[in-house]
Amino acid sequence: MDVVRSFGRRLCMAVVLLGSAAPAMAADPPANETPLQLQQRRVDALRAAADAASPTNQPDRDALVRAMIVVMAVADPALLPDATAGLTALPDLRTLCANSAHAGAHLVRMARATGDTEGMLARMSVAVDGTMIMATACSARQLDIQSRAILARPGKQPTAEELTAMKKEADTLPRNIAGIVLGASLTDLNPNSRARTALDGLPVLVEATAAMPPATKAATLEAVRQILDPPDRDGHIDHEARDVLLQALKGSECAAACELLGAAEGRPG
DSSP, rough: OOHHHHHHHHHHHHHHHHOHHHHHHOOOOOOOOOOHHHHHHHHHHHHHHHHHHTBOOOOOOOHHHHHHHHHHHSOOGGGSOTTTTTTTHHHHHHHHHHHHHHHHHHHHHHHHHHHHHHHHHHHHHHHHHHHHHHHHHHHHHHHHHHHHHHHTTTOOOOOOOHHHHHHHTTHHHHHHHHHHHHHBTTSSSSSHHHHHHHHHOOOOOOOOHHHHHHHHHHHHHHHHHHHHHHHHHOOOOOHHHHHHHHHHHTTEEEEEEEEHHHHHHTTTO
8 A cells, every 4th residue: 555655665764864761751850950961861761661572571661652752852953053043053963963863773672672663653653754854954954053153254155065965865864854745745654643743843844945055955845746646646634734834845945055055056066
């Protein structure tokens, strides 16, 4: 069935973004613990839960629900440094983003241990979507911080290495955004989960769209079309939910990264 194939593609994206979590949730936080330290502690708890899970030691529903809640707390774009934070904020940003990807991977490992990976991840789709929302926010925020720094210096031009790195980061956006739109509009999924994905994803898509040059926007819209077309043909797409997010992807704002990458697109060779 095409819907199964679409969810399978979404599962692959979740994997790429690759005991129980209860003790970490219940324990009193250490004094003066930073948000990054708390996030790391939560990821460590997820890793322990995933390490303990196996086909002969399957996580029960409560363990999976706890893991899902922890993943959503770890994959929170509000943890990211502000776009005006400057280049010194990039190491923390990258660590926060890597932790989110690891949390998603640990959730996938726990789902695999149940013997019904796709079914279990479909039930926890809001957490899977959360990791893609976080990944999108991470790319957009990193591009914004780097671009602001470049435009603030004399000459306002990126080096060849900087431009290559920025293009590579921008190239991750179409796949992740397509997964977010699918998670918000695939009617096979829980409607409350879809609504949460749409609510959390919308501001991130607005930020990401402002960071994208024209070629990346076009690639993103094409990625969304490709992932939605099969289930849409079978009547499994909520057009209203889809259209709200598509409208965000058609925004005309061009932030610092869009300006730099767009100018590079217009240069010959």
